[in-house]
Amino acid sequence: MVEPVLSVADLSVRIAGLHILQGVSFEVAPTGVTVLLGRNGVGKTTTLRAIVGLTPRGGEVRGSVRMGARSLLARPTHRLVRDGLGYVPEDRCVFAALTVAENLRLAERRGVTPAYDKVFALFPELERRGRQRAGSLSGGQQQMLAIGRVLLNDNRLLLVDEPTKGLAPKVVTEVAEVLERVAESVPVLLVEQNLAVVRRLATDAVVLSAGKVAWTGDAQELLLETALTKSLLGVGSAEVHS
Amino acid sequence: MTEVKSAEAPAPPAAVPDELTPGRARWHGLRPYLPLVALVVAAILPYSTLHLPGIFEGPLNSPGTLQLLAICLVFGGLAAGYDLLFGRTGMLSFGHALYFAAGVYGTDILVTKAGLPLWQAGVLTVIGGTTLAALLGAVALRTVGIAFAMVTLAFAQVGAILVARDFGGLTGGEEGLPLDVSGLPSALVGVTNTVNLYWLALAYLAIVVLVVHRVSGSPTGRVLAGLRDDERRIGVLGLDPYRFKLVAFTLAGGLASAGGVVYVLIVGGASPHITSSELTLSLLVMVVLGGPGTRWGPVLGGVLYMYLDHRLTAFGSSEAVNSLPAFLSHPLSQPLFVLGTVFILAVYFFPGGLASLRSRLAPLLTAIRRSR
Amino acid sequence: MNTVVLLTLTGLGLAALYFLVASGLSLVFGLADVLNFAHGLFLGVGAYATWWASGNLPGAGPDGFGFVLAVVFGVLAGSLVAVLVELVLIRPLYSRTIEQVLVTVGLSLAGVALLQATWGADPRPFPRPDWSRGVTSVLGAQVPNAGLLLIVAAAVVLGALLAFLRWTRYGLIIRAGVENREMVTALGIDVRKAFTLVFAIGGAAAALAGALGGVYFGTVSPGQGGSLLIFAFIVVVIGGMGSVVGSAYAAVAVGLLQQFVNYYGTSGLGDLCVVGLLAVVLLLRPQGLAGKVAHA
Amino acid sequence: ATACGSPQDTASGGGDAAPVKVGLVYSQSGPLASYGKQYIEGFKAGLDFATKGTGKVGDRTIEVSEADDAGDPAKAVSAAKDLIGKGTKIIAGSTSSGVALQVAPIAAQNKVLFISGPAATDAVTGANKYTFRSGRQSWQDVVTARSFIGDAAGKKVVVFAQDGAFGDANEAAVKAVIGGAGANVSSVRAPASATEFTPFASQIKAAKPDLLFVAWAGTTAGAMWQTLDQQGVLASTTVVTGLDIRASWPTFGAAGSKISFLSHYFDGASDTEAAKAAKAKVPGGTLDLFHPDGFAAAQMVVRAVQEGGDDVEKMVKALEGWEFEGVKGTMKIRAEDHALLQPMYQAKLSGSGTTFTATAQKSLTGDESAPPVAQMKG
């Protein structure tokens, strides 16, 4: 087996007394998209935030998270990000009062040439709307901005949290295409509820349930096994594929 | 992160009120009597001629010492009353000095200018101070968090301006208003009677502690503790948070104005110092120094703060300080410098205040005990 | 007519002073969530450092370039102290907001006492250029030059702050940080540096207010910062915490209100009106005039 | 030393050769610390002068203990009670009026002698039988101010004063003294916390007074004068105010030379024996506003001990009506209300930058500047 780009071992998170993650272990392959699945509220977002060090104050994180030889826990978020861990948060979190161009400019780093060509090639919209306030963008455009600003720098791993949430089907397809192209050069750890997107992108899958890892393996395999999907992801989603 | 900051009250560090958690079994029998014992000890203190050099100027029964102690006790009571707002209900008021000042000036004016007998003046003042707190509280409590702090600060500022304006020569402006003692009971007048003032202050402190204790152990106190933890929840349980906060605010205001009545007798007059926002800030300092939401913390904090405030002037001009090099002796001779520094250090090193010392020292004590 | 002009311009002068104090306070609150009671100390440091420099610093003096040099020195000293305060006292208490506020309370007590211990309680004459003592005739009104200087300085500071916030990278970080601090770190930016910077800017603006306040009052004394601070707080709260533009509007409102009421009403009424304005604004709009966004 | 005592004990005075305890309660820190400093320097010089360098009255040493009130009456009261409790029969000091007013009743209640210091409030005069003063009072300032306009009849006089008791007292005094002499007195008041004085300057200017009397104390004085100057008030009328301590002179700036000053004291205002002695003794060799107050206080203390020993009633008798040569010249303690009649001065300020000098224009004798007799209250 190839060396994983990220390995999470026995990750445990408590927030305000809630034991949200109860010993989560999985690895992210150095190529392709690893998708993190699970029902609402199982702790997918919590996992990503723990990895980038954004557990809310008062939260307690245990276990180990390593990228190569390096341990990530206890290092400040901004260092992790500078070392090549890109993070696209769940609610996009674009800066509403700033323009699109300013949102992008914020992600630039000293001494690194920002890859505007790449980003504008992926999202021509962003170039056109450079002077618009990010708060007035549509949800899909905001999502593009949130992904775009992370892509300005080279990353060793991208963490993307529900990029298609609340987006119109057409936009979902666009975002999926973008992620597909991104994944050609960078490994991605993706949280996604939309199984169509998962089917299209995912190479590996990790399924969380009740704060623990319930299943890991090949994503396409998972999606083929209806019974498994049903038991892991809930009745509804399984029915969709029956 | 994106919500409006002003709506966020900087919640005081929560602590479990003693009354509402069961004490440890070992103490169960004794504990209720400890305050009583402390009260009795404090009451007979003036009969002792014990001399504590460096701590007090004279023996315990000397008027100077008793006067200092009386002031400390009043502020212990004030801090305990303020804690009803800050530590127990979670309201950060920056205008508590106003109700204290209302007590001081109210009594002074009624006695000195209107010639009322002391007991009438005192009763009227406490009623007036309580009403004032109720009225202003009714307005200020429409806001929460920092906005509430600022509105109360603003009201207190109005009080300060009115006192400084000296309308009709009532307040004496910046010169203050000495209390006319001719109508006062003779037991409260004169240096030899300082001990009576001490007992008065002790009685005030005892009453405040009793009131705060009873109220926090009462059904209302339970609601106040709930308000501190989660105000929204209280509303959803079917209780009107506004009403309860107003009750706490009014009660604290009333206690503060009663403190003012006692203070004016001890000091023998009113001066505009007590209307300043600095006084409220120092109340906050006292409570934090002592430990918010605990029964004895604020009292200790208040006593200690006032003690330092008075004694540091003597410390500043002492030989020990003067013999230091100038860059040390100059700042050290400023009481506020020392007080501010002590406070900053306290915030750093005793986050739970004096009241937390016991629990912080507990591991140390057990370690010592074990090693024997 | 010329009374109105005079009152307006001097009121604006006062507003300018309030704004200089409030702008830093507001930025610090917006980004770092610290209600900074020690802001008056920064002001005092700026004033005393300017005063000291013009007597002791080679090249500095009360006139012309020497004066500029003295003010620059004062501003630098103010921001240096602010940075030290942030690094030594505020940063270790990161995210413990109430403790941070308490520390600044302690600092405001100790700091003023320290100034007093060092330079005494009496007001000292402030070195200032001769022209600043004069007046300029505007539409028949004799407007003090020091007031005009304050207005110009406040306008420059407002412009500079807005330009800084809008055009520079750190301005961008601060604006973004006021909105969502966490997301800024998630873009690989050390937001703590921005905190320090905001303290530095706040300290510099306060120190400038101290230095120019010295010119305006003609004297410098340890308590000056404290008395301005109450009004600055009122301005910050009315303007909406974190908003520089909001502070500017609020400062103008407070300055003019005070000036006009003091002239047409009875003495002391001006201050009462300002307090009343605060209460009314907060009761109607608890978040202040301009919500919480670092406007650029 | 554990023992039981009565809670009402106070130490007693002590025998013949025992030292005489004198307590000085004044501002060593706080906003009036520099007034306090002059006072104590003056006191030490005065004690030296009055005891001829021995520090003793007869065979009894004067034992001075000092306490800091930081300008806060509450602290002053505590200190006074402490001193009285330790058997002190003479208390002096009180830099601020607030302190003086609250310590005076304590003195009366406990029958000790109280000699108020720089506090200028008129209310100390006649406060009670045990209270004296070693400095001047506001009224004497105002009487001195009147001397600037000659015949007051029909003149228009404006008082510009800060809100509060100090302003009230000055306004009342001007109305009585100058208004009583036939002038038409009106007033402009400003909050003591004001930082911008243009509205008030405009009001004053609009009133077109023949004489403007300014009663302003505090750190904003510099700004106030500058504004009056800029708005042309100083140029258009005679402006009178009290001359503050030396350190404040430069804060008048250019306005200084346009103001007519009434003065309680400044270096060079008098050339008495006491002034020479004081000058020789005071650190720096330059006298200032409140040195005479401390000096006089010491003279009064010595007199009281000489004549009264440990008997406060005798001390009071000895001081009432006593006339003595102080730093300012002939001073007299008026028996009826304990007002201290003393010379007052008219002065001019000249110079620029940080070096100013005051020169006396005229001096008024104690009788000329005497305040009206106050009713003794207690």
Added chain:
Amino acid sequence: MLATRGLTWRIGEVAIVDSVYLDLAPGEFLGVIGPNGAGKTSLFNLITGLRRPTEGTVLLDGADITALPPHRRARLGLGRTFQASSVFGSLSVRENVRLAVQAHRGGSMKLWRRAAADREVAAAADAALDRVGLHHRGTAPAGTLAHGEKRKLEIALLLAGEPRVMLLDEPMAGVSAEDVPELVSVIKSLTGDSGRAVLMVEHHMDVILELADRIAVMHHGALLACDTPDTVMANATVQEAYLGEAL
């Protein structure tokens, strides 16, 4: 029993809750599902009065309660739990429930009575604790409880108020798998008695399916569907909006 008529809440231009019509019959259990941010919690906030709607009304037993503050609604029998547990962390578990009982019985404004001495309140509180099986934790400060226990405590607080309409906001969130069945049975036991109506938001579909008589689906603030579980699960729009898009 409980009804909303065109309930709408806008922030600026965005409708967070968009013209919602709901009817809840006595004894009915209505599940509410919908993607994150659909406005479920906001809907609860509007119903309980923590937020004021921009348009529309809330009716309880046919009476318009839209203008009433939260505590008045609670007194009329409207109780709720919160998505993020909101118990009084510094009070003991028993005190938490006693506070709720006391709130329900009125007469809380007693300043001098010893709260602990009120037997009736204590008895009612203990009964509620028994019911959720938290009796043994009575003296623990609520802040120190494990999450599942907090959830139970929330329900005890709710029970103490004897509400006629209960709104449960994700009661299973953060509860570990082992604890779910127990909590489900507690909730189930609530609905059995006295014609009490329940409105419950939950992401655990199996729980919803086990408990709910009807399911309402929210999406972008609007009600997509409100019908029997089977019908809802078969609804194509619902599948797309919430359950996941078919390929």
